[in-house]
Amino acid sequence: MFLALGHLITVYVAFLAYAAEPAGPWDRETVSHSGFAAGLALALCVATSLLTALFVKARWLRAWWFILPAVLAAAAFLRLTLLAPEL
Known part of the structure; x- marks a missing residue:
């Protein structure tokens, strides 16, 4: 149960990382959020790998x-x- 929940949360965070696209060359905040979400997804992958x-x-x-x-x-x-994502 914990493993499935961990994988589900990781998939959601990775989806958020891929869904974040900047609105224009001024939108550095979205690029930062995408990088943060991808880094968090990577950390969650490490956690779920250890649990696995x-x-x-x-x-x-x-x-x-x-x-x-x-x-x-x-x-x-x-x-x-x-x-x-690029600006």
Whole structure:
């Protein structure tokens, strides 16, 4: 339950990072908010990865559960670097 909630929150924060587009060259605040949301999504991916590792070690989950935090971390990292909004 906690893991699913963590993944759901991470997906929402990553969605917010991708949804933030500046209105024009003066809108630096939106660019900052997008970077903050992507950084927060990356941090949440680390947390959910550690929680996933705990559950996999306890044999409650299979190892393929690491795919979701890895994909979300890649998406957040791309938003921070290559796909960052430009002014």
